[in-house]
Each structure stands twice: as structure tokens, then as C-alpha cells.
Amino acid sequence: MRNRLARLALGLALMAAAAPADAHHSFAMFDRDKPMTLTGVVKEFQWTNPHVWIQVMVPDAKGADQEWGVECTSVNFMRRRGWERASLKTGDKVKMVIFPLKDGSRGGQFNKLTELNGSPTNLPGYQQQLEGRQ
Numbered sequence: 001m002r003n004r005l006a007r008l009a010l011g012l013a014l015m016a017a018a019a020p021a022d023a024h025h026s027f028a029m030f031d032r033d034k035p036m037t038l039t040g041v042v043k044e045f046q047w048t049n050p051h052v053w054i055q056v057m058v059p060d061a062k063g064a065d066q067e068w069g070v071e072c073t074s075v076n077f078m079r080r081r082g083w084e085r086a087s088l089k090t091g092d093k094v095k096m097v098i099f100p101l102k103d104g105s106r107g108g109q110f111n112k113l114t115e116l117n118g119s120p121t122n123l124p125g126y127q128q129q130l131e132g133r134q
Contacts (some may be wrong), residue, residue: 062064
């Protein structure tokens with residue numbers, strides 16, 4: 001009986017420890033049904049784990065710059081698809097498609113980069129990265 005209780009307690013502890021990891025990988029905050037295009041200038045390219053971030057200055061309707069935070073996948077995942085620490089630099093002009101945050105704040109999940117400094121880019125985006133995993 002004691003052994004059974006110890007195994008039950010261990011199983012419950014493992015499930016409780018796994019819950020935060022599962023929540024970490026939730027994409028529920030992004031509206032994947034409403035992709036949007038951002039055109040702006042890279043403020044910062046954060047080549048960090050667990051997720052790479054692109055901070056982009058995007059002009060609003062009145063021309064005032066608004067900072068957007070775009071979450072990408074991991075360094076390892078992006079590197080396997082051809083991205084590097086120097087793929088984007090401060091001041092680069094970018095056009096990208098993101099899945100915006102559902103709450104309307106200025107941020108989203110990276111989907112694809114369509115232009116870099118006025119030219120089409122061959123850096124694969126999120127969807128192409130997922131297709132490449134299969």
C-alpha cells in the first residue's frame with residue numbers, strides 16, 4: 001500500500017511539473033486566423049533562447065513609430081532553417097507577416113519575412129520552417 005501511494009505521489013508530482021512546460025508552448029494568445037503584415041525598421045534582433053525576438057518600429061496611421069515585439073521560434077530551430085545571429089541588423093527595413101496578439105497589443109508571432117531592405121528574402125518563415133520539419 002505504501003509503495004502504491006509513493007508511486008501515486010510521484011506521478012502527481014511529475015504531472016504538476018509538466019503543466020508549466022505545456023503552458024509555455026501555448027499559442028492561444030495569437031490570432032492565427034488574422035495574419036497581418038508589418039512594415040518597419042528593426043530596432044533589435046534578439047538571438048536568444050528560448051525564443052528569438054524581433055523588435056520592429058512600425059509607423060502608425062499618423063507616421064509616429066510604434067514598437068512591435070515579434071516572437072519567433074528557438075535559435076536552434078531558426079538556425080536549422082538558415083537564420084543566423086546576423087540575419088537581421090538594427091536599421092534593416094523589413095516587411096513581415098505575423099499572427100497578432102488577440103488582446104490588440106503591439107506584438108505577435110512571426111510567420112514569415114517577405115522583404116529585407118526592399119528586396120524579397122529567401123530566409124524561410126515560420127510556416128516554411130514547419131513544412132521543413134515533416
